[in-house]
Amino acid sequence: MEDKINEGLSVDLDKKLNDTFAGRVVRKDLTNLIKEGANVPVYVLEYLLGMYAATDDEESIQEGIDRVKKILAENFVRPDEAEKIKSRIRELGQYSVIDKISVTLNAKFDRYEAEFSNLGLKGVPVSSMYVKEFDKLLVGGIWCMVKLDYFFDEEVKNTNPFNVSALQPIQLPNMDINEIFEGRKNFSKEEWIDILIRSIGMEPSQLEERVKWHLLLRLVPLVENNYNMCELGPRGTGKSHVYKELSPNSILVSGGQTTVANLFYNMSTRKIGLVGMWDCVTFDEVAGIRFKDKDGIQIMKDYMASGSFARGKEEKNASASMVFVGNINQSVDSLIKTSHLFAPFPEEMANDSAFFDRMHYYLPGWEIPKMRPDFFTGNYGFIVDYLAEFFREMRKRSYSDAFDHYFKLGNNLNQRDTIAVRKTVSGLVKLIYPNGIYSKEDIKEIINYALEGRRRVKEQLKKIGGMEFYDVMFSYIDKETMEEHYVSVPEQGGGNLIPEGLGKPGHVYVVGHGHSGMIGVYKLENQVVSGTGKFDKSGVGSHREAKESLDTAFRYFTANCKSISNSISTKTKDYLMHISDLQGIGLTDELAIAELIGLCSGALGKPTQESLIVIGNMTVGGTISKVAEFANVLQVCVDAGAKKVLIPASSVMDLQTVPPDLLVKVQPVFYSDAIDAVFKALGVN
Known part of the structure; x- marks a missing residue:
């Protein structure tokens, strides 16, 4: 029933779209029909479909499809048929091809020369007129319809018999932005979002509302100057599709290896790089980003912050957005607990907070479903070339x-x-x-x-x-x-590590430095059973320092338990302890005070105060250690959901290092020695 309703709404929207933007829209399943067998970007196909099949009349559509197929069959160059096409050009003297063309300046002969991606031709003379008009030919290259001549002159040496006599980039020559402004008035917000989603080939009726917003966010770098965006997530969610297929104004840097000269400015040729020629530069597979130059990342940071960079004696400005896409190979939950969500970046970036501070948005790629056939639309959307020109115009x-x-x-x-x-x-x-x-x-x-x-x-x-x-x-x-x-972020969630309300006797939460140096949250669970005074530990593994800290707590407990309560027996009871590393960062050795509290809590059958976390440590003799990185430790306590934090009195002076906004979120409870810590934790005055 729901599918039929969606189908009806889609038909209505298709009619409305065709009426409002006649000749500017195309049925998106046609692109998929033709794309198989022709390895060209979507914007090339839809440029041709826009010329011959931009209508809702079935007969005209079929004629247009046949025409586009014929053009692709006769003029699109498949790499395996390159020699056949070259022969055809020679035999006929002139022939039109569709190929990706890049141009370089041959200073030796003072001429521009074209290289054909699929045809495999190099050094083909091309008029400077085309280079001046379409400067992207010089950086990365663009798809074009090219008329090639063939003339072989025996008397003139070192000349290429092939020559470009006409060149037309596969891009709309112009557009009237007011057409979009006026047309938009005919659609509701929901309808317009659905049109944009369909224009990039997806079917909105199959997607959740939040996923639609994520797909829209992918388009922001194409409409906004100097926008820095990052999307990390599972494979197969179409992260790079938009930047590779849907816009002739965007370039995808695959593999990650690049140079400052290629990306920003070439000192020897005095030419600006990709950021000056394209609206959006996308790095695919961020884990592989490498600069051959040592100062590459620093220049990139400067550019991401200000839209300018210094090379030599001058400062250059550019407006290209930077997009970083890559894969997360483990679950987001474990990544959040053990590291950070930028971890897939290369090592030289992964711990550089200044680099990531320049990111304007982190798109949660794990929320976008893997692409399935039913996610692709068969309804009408804008011809992507028209869409790309709309985006480009909006950058102004x-x-x-x-x-x-x-x-x-x-x-x-x-x-x-x-x-x-x-x-x-x-x-x-x-x-x-x-x-x-x-x-x-x-x-x-x-x-x-x-x-x-x-x-x-x-x-x-x-x-x-x-x-x-x-x-x-x-x-x-x-x-x-x-x-x-x-505003919160869903993955941080309300899933606090420390639950609300009173815990069980013997259960204690502690925050300390793991062996990796990161600050983590740990849970100690103590149980008291009949026995002969043994202390059994589990969850510790081979972590020697953690074992020693726990043993310190038990020795202090057996020596001083009567100072806490005469009812505690260490001879007729066994004490069982299990430790959980709640964030998976490796065990800490700052456990003695917390374990002493856990042992007393279990022995007395009295839980600790609600939402309490313990920090601090002690030696065998009961000397209390000062807390290192106090403000950071307190931040971790707050993030874990603590309402009260048991703090050594020696750390009182460190309170001034804590931002006031953070301090008001918890109630500090100070203890002077180990026994005082037990009383305060159990709420005994």
Whole structure:
């Protein structure tokens, strides 16, 4: 029943779209029909379909398909048929081909020469007129319809008999942006989003609302200048598809290896690189990003921050967006617990908080389903070349102030956070409300989504860079009601490691430094049974320092238990202890105080105070150690869901290193010695 309703709505939307944008739309299943067997980008196919099949008349569509198939059969160059096409050019004297062309300057002969990707021809003379008009021929190359001549002159040496006599890039020559602005008025927000999703080949009726927004976000780098976006997720979710297939203004750098000269500026030829020639530069498989130059990452950081970079004596500006896509090979849950969500990046970037701070949005690729046949649409959408020109035209506009009339951002956002949120809002407004007509509720929806993606970046920075990035409580304030709305990220979730309410006797949570250096949360579970005074430990494995710390606690417990309560017996009971590393980062050796509390709690049958975490450690003689990286440790306690933190009195002075916003979230409880810690933890005065 639901499928029939969706089908009916789709037919209505198709008719409306054809009526409003006649000749600008194409049935998307036609692209898939023809694409098999022709290894060309979608925008090349739809350029041809737009010329011959942009209608809803079935007869005309069929004629158009036949024409496009004929053109592809006769003029599209398959690499395995290159020699056959060369022969045809020679025999006929002139022939048209469809191929990807790149051009270089041959300074020796002072001429431009074309290289044909599939045809395999090199050094083919091409007029400087085409190079001046289509400068992308010089950087990366573009798909073109080319008329080639053949003339062999025996008397003239070192000349190529092939020659380019006409060249036309497969791109729309122009578009009227007002056509989009006016046409948009005929559609609701939901309809327009569905049209955009269909235009990139997906079927919105098969996708959840949140996934649609993620697919829209993939398009933001194409409409927004200098937008830095990262998407990591499982394989097969179409991460690089948009940037490779759907826009002639975007280039995909596969494999990751590149040079400063190629990407930014070539000092010897004095030519700007990819960032100056393309609207969007996408790095596929981020794990493989490598610069041959030592200063490559530093120049990239400068560019991502300001849209400019210095090479030699001059500073250059460019507007290309940077997109980083790659795979996450483990579950997001384990990555969040054991590391950070930027971990798949190469080592020289993975711990560079300054590099990641320049990311405007982290798109959660794990929320996008793997592509299945029913996710692809058979309905109408914009010809992607028309869509690409619409995107390109929108880069000249800005809606970064779109929310200023209704909202202001909370005080946890610094300047970089604010720029990131404004750019995302601007990009999404350009896509969904290109004519600038929107309501307060429309903007509220966008600002929520924009804040979430930037907060995801900030949460990872907090793990990499510590207290410098503690302020992650992102919010926006309604100017009318002055109500503040906080935005969270789903994967951090409400799944606190420490549950609400009283725990069981003998159970204690502790925060300490793992052997990797990361700060982790651990749970100690103590059980008291009849026995002869033994202490059995499980979950410790071969971690010698952790064992010693636990043994220290038990020795202190047996020596001093009567100071805590006369009812505790160490001779007629066995004490069983299990430790859980809740974040999988490796055990800590800061366990003695927490285990002493756990032993006393289990022996007395009295639970610790609600939502309590213990920090600090002690020696065999009962000397309390000071807590290292106090502010960072406290941040981990808060993130784990603690309401109270048991803190050594020696760390009182360190409170001044803790940001006030963080301090108000927990109740500090200070202890002076080990026995005081037990009483405070159990709530005994």
